Amino acid sequence: MADRTMDASNHRPHSRAVGPVLLNSTLIVSRSHRTSPISCMELLAGMHSYPEPLVAAVLTGGTSRRMGQAKHDLRCPDGRRLIDLVVDACRGVTTQIVICGPPDILPDRPHVEDRVPGQGPLAAIEALLASGHGTRYLVVPCDMPALASDDLRRLADADHDLAVFREQAGDPPHSLPMLIASGLSATVSARLASDDRSLQGLLQDVDAIRVEPPPARRLRNINTPEEWAEWCGSRTDG
Template sequence: MPATGTESGWTGVVLAGGQSRRMGRDKATLVWRGKTLLEHMCTRLQEAGATRIVVSGAVPEKGGVPDRVPGLGPLGGIASVAAVLDDGPLLVVPVDMPLIEPEWLARLAACQARCACYQGHMLPLWLQLDALSRRVLSDVLQHPPKDRSLKTLHAGQQGVFLPLPEQAATCLVNLNTPEQWQEVAS
């Protein structure tokens, strides 16, 4: 059985390399409750038990890992981070999901799966990084664009969908537009 985050520690990955086109500005720099979204998500991962945090994206002040191939979205960010990390468990979160509670992240980290996410949501994503997941990730990146997705990566890992508790449903919301940001930030 693969090691879970609760047995050996795990790495939190914040996806912060997007272009934020719909938001009109870099989402990672938006201020949420006195911190940037990037700082907030790093804190959330630490509160959930991450022993290390890695930022995916060209964020030099945080030691960010730029996308090796731009334009591949979250999958490209994960592939770029995987290229610089040793094997081990990862919990991947988007920078634009500030309502996520550490409890729901910790539940993913405690699962006994190679790859897992909550039903109806591809992020946050739990992933055991090893030779198999690296091979699947490399294969998925070769798929045609319509099949190059987190769903394909999840399926290739025989990923599981954890049931989403009712109280967590409102936590897994991405903020992609100024209107969504205003609705939550006010």
């Protein structure tokens, strides 16, 4: 993966044309058959202008063997589920959000199910890029409760086919969250058909741009009941 760094100086300017936001929001409601009103957060997200239409995709559906239950359904101290926190972060970036996983998870949202089941996040991304929901996808795991909209926006601002967080040249990149373009569909499919179906393997295939990451705690994913209890405790302790 090439060491191409993007920082604040490379960010595209944001437009604030309110008219197109309302038009776009109405269109999205029609496509996803939503009956609930669009929130102020989603309207503000629409005010940002990205190089191509942006869709956030939340990855769910993993087996969660170490957790012992579906991670997306974990309850926070305030009663919200883990997936609700992640969706809220996505809503600060785009109004278009799809769920990669079973259709009973947030059923009011569009869903994309794996075309090659049981092959991990790469299979979810392969199905996503072939879904036709958009041309640029912000792929976000459901198990990063501390992610903020500002973190995701830094990836979304990258005018590139693939962008990931990476600390320094020579360091391994964070495979998720990532920004990926639908034009990489064939590359992802080829990687999925190989013996190495890891996201790190995909990052070896593509010239990804490096985006300065947020603090490490915001990229922490939750894998065990102990990690979840620790994170919840840090929230209640203020």
